[in-house]
Amino acid sequence: MMLFKQSLRINKRLIGISLSAVAGSFFIALILFQLASQFRNWSERDCQITFEWFFFMLGIVYCSFAFPAFRTKEKTMAYLMLPVSISEKFTFEILTRIIVFILFMPLMFWLVANLEGFIVHHFVPDLINYKLSFGTVLTVFTHNNTTGWAIFGYIQIVLLAFIVAFTGASYFSKAPLMKTIFTLSLIQVGFILFIYLLYKGFNMKEVSFSIERIFFIKSEAEAVIFFALSLLVVNMSLLAIAWFSLKEKEA
Amino acid sequence: MIQIKDLNFAYPRQQALFKNLSMHLEAGSITGLLGKNGAGKTSLLKLLAGQLHTQSGVVSVNDHNPRKREVSMLNNVFFVAEEFYFPAITINDYMEIFGPLYPKFDRSLLQTILSEFDLHPLSNLNSLSYGQKKKYLIAFALATRCQLLFLDEPTNGLDIPSKSVFRKILAGSLDENQLVIISTHQVKDVENLIDKIIILDNGKVIFQQTIAEISQKVCFVSSPAADAEGVIYSEVIPGGYRLMMPNSHSETEVDIELLFNAITRGKKLS
Numbered sequence: 001m002m003l004f005k006q007s008l009r010i011n012k013r014l015i016g017i018s019l020s021a022v023a024g025s026f027f028i029a030l031i032l033f034q035l036a037s038q039f040r041n042w043s044e045r046d047c048q049i050t051f052e053w054f055f056f057m058l059g060i061v062y063c064s065f066a067f068p069a070f071r072t073k074e075k076t077m078a079y080l081m082l083p084v085s086i087s088e089k090f091t092f093e094i095l096t097r098i099i100v101f102i103l104f105m106p107l108m109f110w111l112v113a114n115l116e117g118f119i120v121h122h123f124v125p126d127l128i129n130y131k132l133s134f135g136t137v138l139t140v141f142t143h144n145n146t147t148g149w150a151i152f153g154y155i156q157i158v159l160l161a162f163i164v165a166f167t168g169a170s171y172f173s174k175a176p177l178m179k180t181i182f183t184l185s186l187i188q189v190g191f192i193l194f195i196y197l198l199y200k201g202f203n204m205k206e207v208s209f210s211i212e213r214i215f216f217i218k219s220e221a222e223a224v225i226f227f228a229l230s231l232l233v234v235n236m237s238l239l240a241i242a243w244f245s246l247k248e249k250e251a
Numbered sequence: 252m253i254q255i256k257d258l259n260f261a262y263p264r265q266q267a268l269f270k271n272l273s274m275h276l277e278a279g280s281i282t283g284l285l286g287k288n289g290a291g292k293t294s295l296l297k298l299l300a301g302q303l304h305t306q307s308g309v310v311s312v313n314d315h316n317p318r319k320r321e322v323s324m325l326n327n328v329f330f331v332a333e334e335f336y337f338p339a340i341t342i343n344d345y346m347e348i349f350g351p352l353y354p355k356f357d358r359s360l361l362q363t364i365l366s367e368f369d370l371h372p373l374s375n376l377n378s379l380s381y382g383q384k385k386k387y388l389i390a391f392a393l394a395t396r397c398q399l400l401f402l403d404e405p406t407n408g409l410d411i412p413s414k415s416v417f418r419k420i421l422a423g424s425l426d427e428n429q430l431v432i433i434s435t436h437q438v439k440d441v442e443n444l445i446d447k448i449i450i451l452d453n454g455k456v457i458f459q460q461t462i463a464e465i466s467q468k469v470c471f472v473s474s475p476a477a478d479a480e481g482v483i484y485s486e487v488i489p490g491g492y493r494l495m496m497p498n499s500h501s502e503t504e505v506d507i508e509l510l511f512n513a514i515t516r517g518k519k520l521s
Binding site for chain 2 (some may be wrong): 002005006010050054072073074075078080081082083084085086248250251
């Protein structure tokens with residue numbers, strides 16, 4: 001709680017400016033996209049896509065600015081000497097970078113989109129679909145899936161995008177987003193190379209796979225559960241890396 | 252209070268900075284940590300504060316392992332670094348926000364020191380000069396009443412009047428449960444202030460004695476010639492020589508600079 005109060009008092013101006021900038025960006029982007037669709041063809045689905053794009057882009061960038069104290073040596077020293085436990089510091093970063101963002105952004109977009117729609121509709125009656133339901137905004141977490149495991153899986157995907165950036169910010173001091181993207185690209189290239197070598201080396205062309213059953217997975221429903229749990233494990237592992245990188249940080 | 256045993260430390264891809272370094276310090280003193288450039292004074296303070304991690308050996312600060320950075324250790328340790336960071340808030344806001352993190356924080360002491368240092372509580376920390384920021388950091392450090400204060404080159408950037416105010420407030424605002432370690436090259440600034448001297452050289456503590464012990468053993472005198480009987484070490488000064496000699500008569504003020512030069516050149520205090 002102390003860290004929240006501190007952060008609010010120190011960053012109140014920055015928070016105010018950032019929120020205004022984000023709300024302004026939503027507003028302008030919506031007008032531009034509606035203009036591109038000549039207003040008449042604008043649908044709630046377009047609004048949802050706009051939100052998803054903003055949600056992931058802003059979220060990844062915002063999470064990549066986690067642990068701002070690690071960007072300079074002096075700030076790192078001050079942060080490490082702050083008499084607050086490592087778990088509190090870590091929890092504070094997760095809450096403010098990931099949880100607050102996930103809870104606050106849909107609400108903010110919903111408010112701005114409805115305000116923008118109302119204003120534009122007033123001047124341009126061609127904009128018919130100017131109202132946005134909150135449920136539509138929330139489909140970013142469900143993608144219209146109804147089963148619990150599928151929704152859980154989608155939530156893990158959303159979290160994965162943010163947690164990767166968050167972990168990168170805890171690990172890299174300078175240009176964390178760029179370095180995280182570079183590292184991910186290297187891992188991806190390595191993975192593709194591995195599969196390629198496996199394919200070539202073991203002559204996998206000759207091996208036939210049964211789509212009906214891979215390892216212990218016997219059905220689509222089980223595949224969804226496996227996928228969701230795998231993502232959960234990946235997310236938890238990334239958070240563990242972030243935790244240890246905070247714990248072992250040196251000035 | 253501080254216990255270091257067989258400490259080994261090296262920065263990545265560099266030679267060992269400390270090799271089996273051992274040291275023991277108790278509360279109730281202002282200790283001067285001296286050493287040549289690169290001797291590891293700042294690194295040692297960082298190791299004690301948990302900002303760097305040892306490769307091997309034991310470091311204990313108030314019965315805590317500094318590496319763990321536990322709250323019960325951190326709220327009793329304050330590090331005044333040479334390079335530091337302040338958020339863009341006023342002096343008052345900083346006090347309101349960060350003061351409560353230290354259980355023994357003394358608001359009235361801070362206000363007294365601020366007025367001694369001629370700092371206005373409504374000034375924004377970012378608009379202050381380096382020297383003013385440093386004065387505020389020292390004032391805040393003293394007001395925390397932490398048991399352990401690490402001051403790294405505290406007088407760097409301070410103007411001449413502020414240096415004497417610094418000496419006055421440091422001497423006047425400490426109690427016997429506190430230990431202050433001052434790492435400095437500006438030995439003249441801390442003369443008459445420190446009561447124990449530690450000299451680091453080649454990764455080891457080569458000297459560790461109180462001012463009283465030094466005064467009993469040696470005296471420091473000026474002389475027109477350098478060949479007086481029993482001279483341990485001498486240096487040319489304008490108009491003659493400064494000598495370090497065995498103390499056979501009365502105690503003199505310890506000339507820390509001369510002592511440091513003598514010790515780092517391998518001289519012994521009898």
